[in-house]
Amino acid sequence: MENNQDQDKLTLSSNEGNGSEEVKKDFQGLLGSVKKFLSELLDIRTNTDQQATKEAIIADIPFKGHTSWILICSIFIASIGLNANSTAVVIGAMLISPLMGPILGIGMSVAINDIDTLKRSLKNFTVMVILSVITAYLFFNFFPLRDESSELLARTEPDIRDVLIAFFGGLALVIARAKKGTIASVIFGVAIATALMPPLCTVGFGLAIGNWSYATGALYLFTINTIFIALATFLVIKLLRFPMVRYVNSQRRRLIGRLASLLAILVMIPAGFTFYNVFQKSLFTRDANNFIVEKIAPYQFSGEGKFLKDFSDIEFNDGQNPKVELVFMGNEAIPDNVIATWKNQMLDYKQLKNCELTIVQGSRSDEANELKYVNELYESQKTILTSKDEKIQVLESELTRLNQISSNQIPFKEISLEAKTNYENLERLGYAYLISTDFTKTDSIPLFEVTWKKEANRAETLKDMNKLQNWLRLRLNNKSIQLKEMPKD
Structure with missing residues (x-):
């Protein structure tokens, strides 16, 4: 009996061992199948x-x-497409552009130690850049219409997205080139996505109008695209194990190999620095925009006041003395304690801890500054406007708003009623600011326009003019107020 029980136990343990081994084999088989599937899916060497x-x-x-x-x-x-703000025309130009050749040549020659190909690539790359910039410069210099379109301005300030587009675009291009039976659609798509040509056109535009910030910003964007496309080419060629170029002279081969490695390192250093710099700028811009949306925009004015978000100036300055400038308009000043609270709240945002906060308040500005803001409004809005009618509408609405603010700067309604009560011959009273210059300085003069009734005695109106001016200066505590008599209807 005991022997039968022992035998049953041995049989059971044997079955359990066989079962666990089968599960283990099945699991290993599954892993092998997944590995094989992924290898076939992602392998590009074969x-x-x-x-x-x-x-x-x-x-x-x-x-x-x-x-x-x-x-x-x-x-x-x-250049014509950028000038006309036509995305379709710019895309068409990028499709026929042969700009990619020398950049791929640089990346490949460094990867395989081909010094001759590297020399030709660098020479043709230089020719390509100079020829492109000169062509764009000549177009924008002699073409009569040189508007700063949104397509042009978009190529003057690169950010982290441009780095990623250039790198992954370069990867896609080299992989497509390496495939048996090149995928032409990928090449066309990369030509559009990496956008090598528009920055070069913008460099020519900046030189033509004498705006060095446009030229340097666009050249910086082109440099980013070039470096990361070449870097992607280098990495893919190394991954695919392209054969290294052999030289008969072993000493020459070692020298060229060292030079190629040094060049690769030199390319990767600015690439890494560029990536870090634009990444930090993107983080700063994100935190600054979040600060404005979460802390500044909800602020409620008790009277006439408005936060002009379009004028908010966010300056990274390469991490040195970053600044956020906020602009407010209206006759209500922001209390000092509110500004102090905002400055303390900036510390809650990691990228804004060393940032300077500047508040520009329209109520503390003169008329010249208000006109400056109208001009800035036009400059900030025109990149998104599509017609002259829309531009005119924006300017007219902003001028109307500024006129309302200007009229609220003095109690004009009360002044006019008091003047009518004191001077029975007064028919009409107007108020405005007169901007005048003697060509050495510009003055803004408060001016009242007076119209007397037709039947009024001339001697009385002259006497009333003098009294009215003195009263207005005393009433408004402003000795610069002037009176002008308007002709009777």
Whole structure:
């Protein structure tokens, strides 16, 4: 009996062992299947034609003859599209542009230690940049219409998204180039996404109008695109294990290998610095916008006042002395304790701890400053307006609002009623600011326009003019007030 029980136990344990081993085998088989599936899904080495890829990249490097004229024509088309603010035209120009060739050549030649290809790539890259900038400069310099369109301005301030677009665009381009039977649609898509041509056109535009900030900002964006496309090319070529160029002279081969490695490091250093800088700028801009939305915009004025978000100036300044400038308009000043609270609240935002907060209040500005803000409003809005009628409408509405603010700066209604009571011959009273200059300085003079009744005696009106002026100066405590007699109807 005991022997049978022992045998049953041995059989049971044997079955349990067999069962666990089968589960383990099934699990290993599943992992193997998943690994095989992912390998087939993501592996790009098996379908890569290394020789054809190398020949194709080298063939696209030179800029001469037909390629030069195609580049010039595409630059002209892109410049016209940027000038006309036409996205479709700019995309069409990027499709026919041959700008990618030398950049891919630089990345590939560094990866495989091909010094001859590197020299040709750098030479043609320089020719490409100079030819593009000169062409764009000539167009914008002689073309009579040179509006600062939104398409142009969008190429003057690169951010973290431009870095990512350039890097992943470069990856997609090289992978498409390496595939047997190149995927043309990918090449066209990358040409549009990385947008190498518009920044070069914007450089020419900035030089043509003498705006160095536009030119340097656009050149910075082009440099970002170039570095990260070349870096992506370098990484993919290394991943695909393209054969290194062999040299008969072993000493020369080692020297070239060291130079190529040094160049790769030199390219990666500014690439890393650029990525870090634009990333920090993006974080700062995000926190600054959140601060404005969460803390500034909800502020409620008790009287006439308005926060002008479009005028909010966020300056990163490469992390040195960052600044947030907020602009308010109206006849109500922001209390000092509220401003102090805002400054303390900025400390809650990690990127704003060393940021300077500046408050510009329209109620403490003179008429010249208000007119300056009207001009700034136009500059900030015109990039999103699509017609002259809309521009006129925006300017008219803002001028109307400023006139209302100006009329509220003195109790005009009360003044006019008091003047009518004291001077029975008074028919009409007007008020405005007169801006005058003697060409050395500009003055803003408060001016009252007076119209007397037709039947009024001239001697009495002259006497009343003098009394009215003295009364207004005393009533409003402003000795600069002037009176002007208007002709009778």
